[in-house]
Amino acid sequence: MAEPIGATSGLLALATFAFQSCITLYNTVRSFQSHLKRVRDLIEELEALSGVLGSLAETIGANADVELAALDLPLQRCGNACKEFEQEILKCSSRSNDNRTSFRDWAKLRYMGEDIDSFRRLLSGYKLTINIALTDASLRKSSVNAENLESYKELIKTASAELEAHLENIDAKLETIFEQTVTESDSDAAERRRIKEEQLSTQRCLQICAQLSDHISQIQLMPKSHGSSPELTDPNDFPELVTNGGLQECKNHLNLTAGKLERHMQDLMDRLVAKSKTVMTSEDDVADLARLREEWETTRQCMDICSKADSHLKESISIIDNYATGDAVQFMISTDGNIIHGKNRGLGWRTRQVGGHLSDVSLQQLSRDMTSVSIRNPGNEGGPPSRGDTPSVPNDGVENGPISDFRERYGRGFKLTSKSIPDVTASSTKSAESLSQKTPNPS
Incomplete structure (x- = not known):
């Protein structure tokens, strides 16, 4: 301390x-x-x-x-x-x-x-x-x-x-x-030339280390977070953990190498200054x-x-930018503690949005819960007024056609129940006949 x-x-x-x-x-x-x-x-x-x-x-x-x-x-x-x-x-x-x-x-x-x-x-x-x-x-x-x-x-x-x-x-x-x-x-001129060439070579090596370190950062796999409990580690994550560990070791060695090269560059400069x-x-x-x-x-x-x-x-x-229309669930979550910056944008009265910092386990459970609620209760849930609890559009296995296009663009949707409309023409005819029977003959 x-x-x-x-x-x-x-x-x-x-x-x-x-x-x-x-x-x-x-x-x-x-x-x-x-x-x-x-x-x-x-x-x-x-x-x-x-x-x-x-x-x-x-x-x-x-x-x-x-x-x-x-x-x-x-x-x-x-x-x-x-x-x-x-x-x-x-x-x-x-x-x-x-x-x-x-x-x-x-x-x-x-x-x-x-x-x-x-x-x-x-x-x-x-x-x-x-x-x-x-x-x-x-x-x-x-x-x-x-x-x-x-x-x-x-x-x-x-x-x-x-x-x-x-x-x-x-x-x-x-x-x-x-x-x-x-x-x-001639000796001083030759030594100065050698130092200059060594400086250029060292600077080039520093650039190589920096470029390689940046490239490793780009290809490095994002680690999965499973909370603080070791028993929650997914066995399928082992290849990613080994790969990330090896790449991180490469970056650490590159940092050490860059530090040695930087000190060597300073030594070369000190030699020129001293002369x-x-x-x-x-x-x-x-x-x-x-x-x-x-x-x-x-x-x-x-x-x-x-x-x-x-x-x-x-x-x-x-940086995340989510956009969806219709019946959508949007997640903007950080499971590894990193900062997140972005937007959840959704158009539709059944759009649900989640944002913040959660563990990987909590995120999976929340996703299952929201999906379960959506399946169990496909009604309006505070949406536009509807006539009763009508079932959502069933999935008839039709992958193409109007229903499929509607589902992709707006979500599952709901079928409207049709109600019979009185036959105005027939009613009018019956009323006329009844009226003619009640009208007295002027003769």
């Missing part, structure tokens, strides 16, 4: 550190009272980020078992970025003759070689990643409505696209630095290289968080 508590307290400390750094930077930027759009955009981004970090700290403090350990590196980097950018602002303003109300050197601000807009996008990546991690943890314990589900999908797509573009930008910067700092010796540092003479250049190295690893971690959230969304949420 001591280890989870220590991990949770460490994560809470990182969330608090990032939150306080964000608030400090927010107050510093606002103190300059600038009306430039890029400055106003940065203030809005900092305000949004502080809100997300505050929610994260509250969640971690209230739920010790929440699974958010993957955020440790993004939180550390987010807090450092805010502190370092604040230092750049104060350094730049101290060199300027303008006071805070007339500071005009925002365009000269640089962080890791980028301007203020790039720094704002950097913060946006942290914010999106934390939002996704929070939502993913929430989905493991509760359901979500249709609107939030769609917005969450779009959030993952947006964050993944922005993080991928950010990683490409960092790779390009690091590649430029490595080219500029490589020595002219470049030996050539650099400026402390600022060394500091920028160290930040780029940290940001490179953090961005890859953020992309992994988004990828796992997307996989969890596909695995744990079932």
